[in-house]
Amino acid sequence: MAGMTPAGMGIAPVVTAAGQDLSDADIMLRVKAGDSAAFDYLVQKYRRPLVSFMYRMARNSAVAEDLAQEVFLRVYRSRNTYEPSAKFTTWLYRIATNLAVNHARDTRYERPEVSVSLDEPDEETGTTFELRDGKLTAEQEMVRRERLQAIRSKVEALPERQRTAVIMHKYQQMDYKQIAEVLKLSESATKSLLFRAYETLREQLKDFI
Amino acid sequence: MTCKQIREKMPDVAAGLAGTTSEETRHLATCASCAGELEEFRRTMALLDEWQAPEPSPYFDIRLQARLREEISRPQAGWLAWFRHPVLASAFTVLMGLGIALFVADHHGAFTTQDDSIVAADIQAQPGTAVSDLQTLEKNHDMLADFDLLDDLQVQNNVTANP
Numbered sequence: 001m002a003g004m005t006p007a008g009m010g011i012a013p014v015v016t017a018a019g020q021d022l023s024d025a026d027i028m029l030r031v032k033a034g035d036s037a038a039f040d041y042l043v044q045k046y047r048r049p050l051v052s053f054m055y056r057m058a059r060n061s062a063v064a065e066d067l068a069q070e071v072f073l074r075v076y077r078s079r080n081t082y083e084p085s086a087k088f089t090t091w092l093y094r095i096a097t098n099l100a101v102n103h104a105r106d107t108r109y110e111r112p113e114v115s116v117s118l119d120e121p122d123e124e125t126g127t128t129f130e131l132r133d134g135k136l137t138a139e140q141e142m143v144r145r146e147r148l149q150a151i152r153s154k155v156e157a158l159p160e161r162q163r164t165a166v167i168m169h170k171y172q173q174m175d176y177k178q179i180a181e182v183l184k185l186s187e188s189a190t191k192s193l194l195f196r197a198y199e200t201l202r203e204q205l206k207d208f209i
Numbered sequence: 210m211t212c213k214q215i216r217e218k219m220p221d222v223a224a225g226l227a228g229t230t231s232e233e234t235r236h237l238a239t240c241a242s243c244a245g246e247l248e249e250f251r252r253t254m255a256l257l258d259e260w261q262a263p264e265p266s267p268y269f270d271i272r273l274q275a276r277l278r279e280e281i282s283r284p285q286a287g288w289l290a291w292f293r294h295p296v297l298a299s300a301f302t303v304l305m306g307l308g309i310a311l312f313v314a315d316h317h318g319a320f321t322t323q324d325d326s327i328v329a330a331d332i333q334a335q336p337g338t339a340v341s342d343l344q345t346l347e348k349n350h351d352m353l354a355d356f357d358l359l360d361d362l363q364v365q366n367n368v369t370a371n372p
């Protein structure tokens with residue numbers, strides 16, 4: 001794969017000679033035909049959403065990057081057998097979900113409780129906080145971190161399918177239909193799955209709402 | 210329009226993934242319970258927004274590129290891949306050694322196969338003596354050890370063939 005697009009470069013739209021936009025499935029068919037630029041395009045388009053999906057599934061940014069790369073490697077490996085029977089993103093998120101769920105199962109007993117302490121920078125995100133800029137008082141910052149920790153741990157505590165559905169719905173902006181396809185559920189089952197998940201979150205986070 | 214119908218749609222409406230139809234808007238205007246529920250959903254969604262994800266690191270593409278190169282340069286599961294497996298490579302070395310030993314032994318007329326047993330006669334030991342019996346046991350032991358290695362090799366091949 002000689003010509004991977006450098007980081008930060010914009011995603012050039014892939015268009016046909018007739019000037020029509022190609023679907024991701026069409027672009028995947030180009031990858032299948034050996035077009036490495038087509039693969040670069042998919043990487044540039046989906047690396048950010050995949051890293052953020054994996055981060056919320058695995059709650060660790062280094063692991064998230066590793067898993068997101070693994071998704072792309074699997075896409076690349078399966079290029080020869082790819083059939084555009086489902087929407088490209090459905091296929092992509094199915095690969096991602098399987099990887100994330102397996103990772104969570106494999107490391108279930110290794111993962112420490114999420115803790116966000118006031119004194120240390122957030123190890124998981126490397127995020128710098130507004131505290132340093134003096135925008136928040138130490139007390140406000142503490143409250144904010146407590147709230148963040150509650151959000152993470154309550155999402156984490158949801159049953160596996162509810163958690164995956166919430167992460168796809170809330171953070172990946174995927175609709176019921178798409179989530180249903182990824183999880184191989186009916187649309188109505190997905191609706192009630194999400195409804196129950198949000199009800200639980202609303203109840204458990206009510207002190208912060 | 211029932212309360213149940215509109216509530217099912219609330220996660221999408223609260224997340225901004227769907228709008229409300231005029232019928233739903235009318236229902237929300239008259240049903241305080243549903244309006245309150247939607248408001249709570251909105252607040253929950255806003256709270257969940259606080260959990261931000263990091264951007265991909267600047268090394269993401271470089272690492273992916275390296276992993277892809279490794280993937281592409283990895284030889285397909287042909288006979289050459291066989292040499293890359295350390296266990297198989299050492300088993301191969303043993304087999305080569307065994308082959309050379311057999312070749313050399315054959316030239317010296319050392320091994321004679323009789324009824325599936327191997328009789329060692331490279332040193333001038335009289336058949337039927339204690340020395341020749343010990344030599345036979347020694348050779349059989351070596352041969353059985355080699356057979357174990359061959360068994361291992363067979364298993365490893367199966368593993369490689371059906372990953």
Ligand SMILES: [Zn+2]
Nearest residue numbers: 211212240243
């Ligand atoms: Zn109502």
